[in-house]
Amino acid sequence: MFTVPVLDIKSDPLDVLLAIIGYRLSMLADSDNEDIKKILADRKVTIEIASDESDIARYFNFDNGQFSQHSGHADNADLTINFKDSMTGVKLLTKGSLPAFMTAVQEGKLSIDGDYSLMMWFNKLAKHIVPAIPDELKPHIERAKPYAYKAQQFAEHWIGVAKHKLGK
Numbered sequence: 001m002f003t004v005p006v007l008d009i010k011s012d013p014l015d016v017l018l019a020i021i022g023y024r025l026s027m028l029a030d031s032d033n034e035d036i037k038k039i040l041a042d043r044k045v046t047i048e049i050a051s052d053e054s055d056i057a058r059y060f061n062f063d064n065g066q067f068s069q070h071s072g073h074a075d076n077a078d079l080t081i082n083f084k085d086s087m088t089g090v091k092l093l094t095k096g097s098l099p100a101f102m103t104a105v106q107e108g109k110l111s112i113d114g115d116y117s118l119m120m121w122f123n124k125l126a127k128h129i130v131p132a133i134p135d136e137l138k139p140h141i142e143r144a145k146p147y148a149y150k151a152q153q154f155a156e157h158w159i160g161v162a163k164h165k166l167g168k
Contacts, residue, residue, distance in 0.1 A: 008071040014051055014086035015071075017093060018058040022069030024129045025060060029067035039125050040065045047122060048077035049093075054086040079114040079122070087156075096130075098123050 009019045028036045043062050050057035050073065059074035061067065074080075081101075083089035088109050092100055098119065104110045112119065133141060 010056065012054055012056050012086050014054060014083065014089040014093075015056045015058060017090055018049055018056075019069070021093070021129060022058065022060060025067050025069070025125070028125075028128055029062075029065065033128070036125070036128055037065065039121070039128075040067070043121070045079070045118060045121075046074045046077045047118060048074045048080045049083075049089070050080065051083040051086050051089050053084060054089075056086060056089075077114060079112070079116075079118040082111045082113070084109045087159075096126060 009015055029040060040062060042064060044064060045062045046059055047062075048057060048059040057073045058069060058071055059077060060069050083092070088104070092104055092110065101110065101112075101119070105112060
């Protein structure tokens with residue numbers, strides 16, 4: 001049975017997303033999925049994802065099929081992805097496009113330090129993070145999308161107002 005460890009999660013959107021990704025990676029590492037087992041086999045890797053501007057950092061340890069996540073900066077990450085700010089991180093991570101990451105690097109929206117080949121490896125693993133949506137739920141999701149878009153616009157507006165009031 002899968003249990004969710006108690007983690008230090010900030011209310012920042014990037015930290016919440018990273019914690020959720022970590023929970024899903026835990027589930028995948030504990031699964032019997034042969035594709036996942038092949039991806040994780042013989043790997044001892046630490047990947048840190050952060051936003052210094054937003055004071056967010058979380059790192060994922062992969063150790064020969066075992067997985068753990070931690071809040072804060074890693075002592076010695078093999079790959080560090082540092083986003084300009086939280087919303088940039090959320091947008092790029094949810095897009096899930098390696099070319100979008102590379103464009104963001106060129107635009108100065110994120111920096112990557114360490115072993116770049118781990119980006120390709122993590123991208124293979126990331127394709128398994130979002131579970132397949134059962135066909136019977138797809139119409140419900142399509143009906144909900146316009147409301148989610150409106151909620152996103154509303155949240156972005158008020159986040160902007162709050163940042164302005166706080167002088168950020």
